[in-house]
Each structure stands twice: as structure tokens, then as C-alpha cells.
Amino acid sequence: MTRNPILPGFNPDPSIVRVGEDYYIATSTFEWFPGVQIHHSRDLANWTLVARPLNRASQLDMRGDPDSCGVWAPCLSHDGERFHLIYTDVKRYGRTTVGGASGASLRDFHNYLVTCETIDGDWSDPIHLNSSGFDPSLFHDEDGRKWLLNMLWDHRPGRNRFAGIVAQEYSPAERRLIGERVNIFPGTPLGLTEAPHLYRRDGWYYLLTAEGGTSWNHAVTMARSRSLTGPYELHPDTYILSSRTRPDAPLQRAGHADLVETPEGEPWLVYLCGRPLPNRGRCVLGRETAIQPMRWAEDGWLYTIGDPGMPMLEVPGPEGRALVDIRDDFDSTALPIDFQWLRTPEPEAIFSLTARPGRLRLYGRETIGSLFTQALVARRQQAFCYSASCALDYAPRHFQQAAGLVAWYNASKFHYLHISQDEEVGRHIRVMSALPDSPQADAFTAPIAIPEGPVELRVDVDYERLRFAWRAPGGAWNWLPEQFDASILSDEASAPGMANFTGAFVGMACQDMSGAGLHADFDWFAYREREFSPRGPDGA
Known part of the structure; x- marks a missing residue:
């Protein structure tokens, strides 16, 4: 069937x-x-x-x-x-x-x-x-x-x-x-x-x-x-x-x-x-x-x-689509077909696969959620339970620069695990959420200081539950303590009068709100669909 x-x-x-x-x-x-x-x-x-x-x-x-x-x-x-x-x-x-x-x-x-x-x-x-x-x-x-x-x-x-x-x-x-x-x-x-x-x-x-x-x-x-x-x-x-x-x-x-x-x-x-x-x-x-x-x-x-x-x-018919388990290493000069970006017909302004061969380079552009030129490259969520991860090399210099892994619906509905820098904590990681059904339009978790060098990021989604983690390459995953509501990434989670006709994506993003265009290099991106796990695939 x-x-x-x-x-x-x-x-x-x-x-x-x-x-x-x-x-x-x-x-x-x-x-x-x-x-x-x-x-x-x-x-x-x-x-x-x-x-x-x-x-x-x-x-x-x-x-x-x-x-x-x-x-x-x-x-x-x-x-x-x-x-x-x-x-x-x-x-x-x-x-x-x-x-x-x-x-x-x-x-x-x-x-x-x-x-x-x-x-x-x-x-x-x-x-x-x-x-x-x-x-x-x-x-x-x-x-x-x-x-x-x-x-x-x-x-x-x-x-x-x-x-x-x-x-x-x-x-x-x-x-x-x-x-x-x-x-x-x-x-x-x-x-x-x-x-x-x-x-x-x-x-x-x-x-x-x-x-x-x-x-x-x-x-x-x-x-x-x-x-x-x-x-x-x-x-x-x-x-x-x-x-x-x-x-x-x-x-x-x-x-x-x-x-x-x-x-x-x-x-x-x-x-x-x-x-x-x-x-x-x-x-x-x-x-x-x-x-x-x-x-x-x-x-x-x-x-x-x-x-x-x-x-x-x-x-009636043959068995159809199986669960997807794929890793893209960005070794080609063409973006893998599963990925898309938002609005602009000038992709060279937001990403490159040749500036650093073997890496997807995202150029920091406008704010996440911009209607014009934002550097966000993502693929569809196609199963209720999945894990996605990526590796990036990124050295922000101040608080207006950020890059990371995002679970996305639109500008008013997303969870964004990102790396940034400020004068108080230094290089750090935190989550920004845009919440369509909350009196607070956006929310931030507390910043977590992380070491310099490449970092791997991960998101696990099981139906309405979403968790983030990070690690140095080869190390153990450090799970953030917060559990996020994945159900906001839907048509139905919306303020009255808003257009909501798309679906959930997961992908990579980079912003530089100073206008300097600082880039982030992503070494690979993995997306794996799986069966439901009450405690997550790693027992988290």
C-alpha cells in the first residue's frame, strides 16, 4: 500500500x-x-x-x-x-x-x-x-x-x-x-x-x-x-x-x-x-x-x-517514501536541492559554496525575519520526529552579529539557537524565540559562554517538543535545559488576520546588523527523520 x-x-x-x-x-x-x-x-x-x-x-x-x-x-x-x-x-x-x-x-x-x-x-x-x-x-x-x-x-x-x-x-x-x-x-x-x-x-x-x-x-x-x-x-x-x-x-x-x-x-x-x-x-x-x-x-x-x-x-500501490537520513557536506558548487532561501533572486548576496570550498558560507545580512535580504538557508521538516545538526566556524565580534541553527516557520514564529558575542559574557550561545501566541513577541534564554573555535549545533523535535544542544567537535552534547514549543511552527499558531500558508523548516542563518557582513562557514548539515522517542534519541 x-x-x-x-x-x-x-x-x-x-x-x-x-x-x-x-x-x-x-x-x-x-x-x-x-x-x-x-x-x-x-x-x-x-x-x-x-x-x-x-x-x-x-x-x-x-x-x-x-x-x-x-x-x-x-x-x-x-x-x-x-x-x-x-x-x-x-x-x-x-x-x-x-x-x-x-x-x-x-x-x-x-x-x-x-x-x-x-x-x-x-x-x-x-x-x-x-x-x-x-x-x-x-x-x-x-x-x-x-x-x-x-x-x-x-x-x-x-x-x-x-x-x-x-x-x-x-x-x-x-x-x-x-x-x-x-x-x-x-x-x-x-x-x-x-x-x-x-x-x-x-x-x-x-x-x-x-x-x-x-x-x-x-x-x-x-x-x-x-x-x-x-x-x-x-x-x-x-x-x-x-x-x-x-x-x-x-x-x-x-x-x-x-x-x-x-x-x-x-x-x-x-x-x-x-x-x-x-x-x-x-x-x-x-x-x-x-x-x-x-x-x-x-x-x-x-x-x-x-x-x-x-x-x-x-x-493501492507500491510502498512509498522511507524515513530520510541525509548529511550534506557542501562539497559541490551547487546547493543541495532540498534547500531553499527566502525571497531574494540574488543568492550570491547571502551565500557562497566557492568562497571556502567544502563549506556553505553565509554572509551576515539583515535581521532574521527581514522581508528583503536575510541569509537563511533551510529545508522542509517532513516528519513529526527528526534530528538536525550542523557544524559551523564563526567568530562574532559584537552583539549585532549572530549565526546558528533555526527551526523556522516565518518572521513571527521560530526558535533560533545562535552564537554571538558581547562585552559581558564574551562568545556565547543562546536561543531567541518568536512567539505568535504569547503576550511577549520574542524571548531569549540566558547566554551560555562557549569556547572559541568550531561548534556543532543540534535540534531534536518530537511532535510538539523541541530541544537544542551544542558541543565542541567530537565532544558530548550539552543540552540546553529549556524545552521549546514546536507547535508554534504551524499555520494554526497565529494572531488574527495574518497569512499562514507554509510549514516548518530547519536550517542555517547568519545576521550582521552592523552592516559589516561578517560571514559564518557551515561545514555540514544533517537531517534525520526517526520514530518517536519519549526521552529523545539520546535520553535527553
Whole structure:
């Protein structure tokens, strides 16, 4: 059996396409650069990350994008000649201002198209399509015409901000949208209608949308029409997949789906889901991607197999992903593909793999949490229990310089074990935490004096429990006495009105708030997933 999710950890908003025997899934990356993750599979169970196509400034520059903005809901398709990738770069989420709600409804969604003949090649510079809403997708009709769909955002007072699904023709020859947009589907009373995908089968146009919001009320809605522009009739069950009425389901938040058929014509649905912590109900692994077989019934509608409308924890297929145990020694001139950084399309400004061969050099830049240029390189947390460690060589000169190991969600949610220097303690180690659900926005542990020279740092996470340790190379681990709350690294731990759509990362960071740019050299980084240990893997 294949166990869901097939793409664990922060891998939301899946878009799937089959080209011959090869399947590809594109998922959202939000403020993380390079943009869009594309995984490949031959069996729908085992997936390999093969590309992040938005990897240069002409395609994507997210400096200044707020947390959980940036690249939303890519759509990957193929027209028989080349791949097409549609994506949104969200520049403003519309957060409330101090003392009122001014601007809360104003948001900037810019939708673009890039193409490439191969999945891992150099994708084209983007064509701007529109900015009327998010979750764009491209439909290639049987007559050769192409249509862009997206949700329509309405900022006016008293209106439904999720104002329906609009369609407009795209002209490849003119490289722009043509004709007028048409609102083809207003949504259902569940509301928050988004994530459109369109398919053609037996003379019908089938429309999938997500509704209910991307949290506990999420659902997949289906409708169909004989005409692309409607009117669309609803599925007999309206919602073909959802766990919103089943709090006991192991896969929650099920929605935002896309459909693919095997070469034999068997339909499979990919969708996002979340796995809540058993004790806290928070999804520290973010929104993940799951898959399950579907069936076309005699009435021409799509249905789940087994429990009606329910996501499946296990599906027929080969055994999937095993626990990861990997160490990166940074001996290559390319960053290992599991790592990303935040926002900037100019990685040379924040790190180098050649300045000191065999080391990842991070240049101290802006504060941790900066929306512009911060040196933070990290990978996804993809299991509830893991250990991560790194070795660094770093000699800070004063309190404005810091570097270390960070468990990260966003600028308001992280735990950061870092080395710094001050006139009272000298070279020391301590933890800074950004706490979203506490009256105190940030907190520091007491500094611990450490000797000069290279240092190894470690973090252990077991569900909601997080512990830090340090040591001189080859020595015993010195565990900090504090136990930290890992559950804050989740969508659900948040102040009202904040965007929270990503997931937990673990990685390396370096700051120099004096502007001198002092660097830290990381010799290696290790990430090991494991089974739960009540006292930690070392009995800590």
C-alpha cells in the first residue's frame, strides 16, 4: 500500500500532469526561492524533486513580499509540445493597519505564464496575464484554444471577496489574454471559491474548485457544463472530497485538488491535506499533498472509492517514501536541492559554496525575519520526529552579529539557537524565540559562554517538543535545559488576520546588523527523520 501524504511536509496546492509514462506534480513555495517545486514519479507513489523552475530574477523577485505571500498555487500542464506553468506572485495580502481595518481588502495578485520543452530545462521569461485574482490555471481545449481561469477578487465593501471563477481566452500568438472575461461559476454557499481546474470528457466540461477555506472546512467541489462558459450544474453530492465533517479523520483540511488519468484511463485525484499534532491539533508539517484513486460512475460524475467523499490514508500501490537520513557536506558548487532561501533572486548576496570550498558560507545580512535580504538557508521538516545538526566556524565580534541553527516557520514564529558575542559574557550561545501566541513577541534564554573555535549545533523535535544542544567537535552534547514549543511552527499558531500558508523548516542563518557582513562557514548539515522517542534519541 501507498501511505498518504505522498509529498510530506510543506507541499500544498498540487497540480498534476501526465506526459507519457511520467507524472509531474507542481506545488506552491510562497516566499521561498527558487519558486515552485516539481516532483516526478512513474508509479504515483514514489516522488523525486526534480526542478524549481522559477530560479532567476527575470522570473521572480519576492523581496518585500509579506510572509506567506509570493508564489501561490501553480498550475502545470502540457499541450503536446511543451510544458506550461501558471503561477501567482502575491505582493500584498491586505493585513489590517494599526487601530483599524484599513486596506484589509486590498490585495495584489499578479499572474504569469512560463513555458519549457523539458521539465528541468531553462524556463522562459514570464508573460504577465492579469492581476484580478489568484489560483490561475490554463486549460488546453480539444479545438486548440487555451483558456485562463482564476478566482476573482472583489475588494468592495459588502461584497463576496471570493467573487467566483472567471475564464478568459489566451492567445499564444499574441502572448496575452483576448476577449472579455466571463464569470463561469459563482461557487456554493460554502464560499471561499478558489483553485479552479477544468477538464473535458464525453462532451462535458468538468470544473473542480476548492471551497471552505484552506483550513478545517476545506472541500473539493465539482460542477459540469456542456459549454465552457457555463452554466454549470453541481455534482449530486456537491463536494466530492472533504474531511470537514469528520474530525476523527487522520487527513484533515482536504481540498484544492487536481485530476489525472493513467495511460489505462484510471482517474486519480491529488489534493492538499494536513495532519494535526495528536496533542495540540496544529499542523506543523503544513499543508501536504495526498493522492487517491477515483471512479467515473454511470451518471457521468466522479466519486471516491470506499468511504464516500473521504480522504484515504492508504491507497493501492507500491510502498512509498522511507524515513530520510541525509548529511550534506557542501562539497559541490551547487546547493543541495532540498534547500531553499527566502525571497531574494540574488543568492550570491547571502551565500557562497566557492568562497571556502567544502563549506556553505553565509554572509551576515539583515535581521532574521527581514522581508528583503536575510541569509537563511533551510529545508522542509517532513516528519513529526527528526534530528538536525550542523557544524559551523564563526567568530562574532559584537552583539549585532549572530549565526546558528533555526527551526523556522516565518518572521513571527521560530526558535533560533545562535552564537554571538558581547562585552559581558564574551562568545556565547543562546536561543531567541518568536512567539505568535504569547503576550511577549520574542524571548531569549540566558547566554551560555562557549569556547572559541568550531561548534556543532543540534535540534531534536518530537511532535510538539523541541530541544537544542551544542558541543565542541567530537565532544558530548550539552543540552540546553529549556524545552521549546514546536507547535508554534504551524499555520494554526497565529494572531488574527495574518497569512499562514507554509510549514516548518530547519536550517542555517547568519545576521550582521552592523552592516559589516561578517560571514559564518557551515561545514555540514544533517537531517534525520526517526520514530518517536519519549526521552529523545539520546535520553535527553
